[in-house]
């Protein structure tokens with residue numbers, strides 16, 4: 001990729017121009033927040049059960065923090081204490097040894113680590129003070145822990161270490177799909193693209209059925225094992241919908257992959273993930289999403305202004321693939337296919353067993 005998507009996230013309801021420019025190179029995005037004295041009365045549910053608050057409880061915590069954050073009333077220490085209610089006790093540095101850095105995103109550094117039995121693990125470290133919306137860290141702790149699926153990265157534990165949240169999870173040796181789609185000279189075949197789509201759709205059917213919207217579907221969020229198995233990761237931007245709150249409004253995601261309704265600020269549902277998957281299919285064909293040469297702001301504007309999100313190499317792909325992408329990149333959300341419906345799309349019949357992806361890995 002000529003451009004990294006790190007730091008391109010947008011996570012606020014307004015002023016996205018300013019938000020896009022905030023990235024992890026800024027030492028402390030919360031520095032300008034007034035720090036309240038630690039003796040301030042506690043208004044947050046810090047007493048919630050240490051055992052296993054489920055995602056909806058964590059979501060309540062998240063919502064409360066959002067409201068409190070807006071009023072700038074939550075100190076760093078209070079926030080950290082609340083996060084410690086949902087993470088494990090103990091010091092992971094006593095049993096985990098960091099080997100090397102394996103990834104970097106807009107909110108985190110990811111390390112390969114080994115435990116005392118010499119098992120390889122991945123540790124995602126997020127600085128509490130460098131988050132645009134720190135309440136989203138509850139997602140990092142609760143989603144992978146509570147939702148288990150063969151196509152979702154398995155999480156083992158989480159800790160608060162000094163001013164960082166550490167999430168310990170399975171290590172996916174094959175790395176991110178981005179490494180494959182951006183490597184020069186590598187072209188994915190249609191059966192390989194279908195195999196990836198099938199796995200991601202299976203994860204989405206599972207999540208959407210539970211009312212979870214991922215909100216950051218892109219090749220960077222798709223990880224592979226050395227055997228070519230596909231797993232969805234990076235749940236930092238998830239949102240929960242329910243019969244009471246069936247739509248979300250926040251402006252969250254990575255610009256080039258964002259659905260038109262989200263950009264135009266229409267309340268949205270799970271179908272924003274389907275649009276982003278459509279953009280990810282284009283990444284698998286073209287190596288990058290549409291409008292990638294544009295600035296993020298221009299790209300958002302173009303998606304909003306109905307400039308078609310086209311595949312550059314559409315003449316080189318089958319009609320079946322083109323039709324599949326059209327079902328994903330339908331502008332009107334209610335006309336867009338659901339994950340469930342897409343699992344029966346003819347294109348997915350091209351999907352093979354996951355070892356078909358191994359040749360892509362061996363060229364790493």
Ligand code: ATP
Pocket residue numbers: 005006007009102103104105106107108109110122124153169170171172173175176216220221223233234235236
């Ligand atoms: P983003 O800005 O893309 O949202 P982030 O800060 O939320 O990123 P992740 O996407 O979770 O961080 O991780 C960043 C990168 O680290 C991934 O794209 C991947 O290359 C690597 N990575 C993350 N988790 C794992 C894992 N379990 N095994 C192997 N590599 C991983």
Ligand code: MG
Pocket residue numbers: 105106107216234235236237
């Ligand atoms: Mg993320």
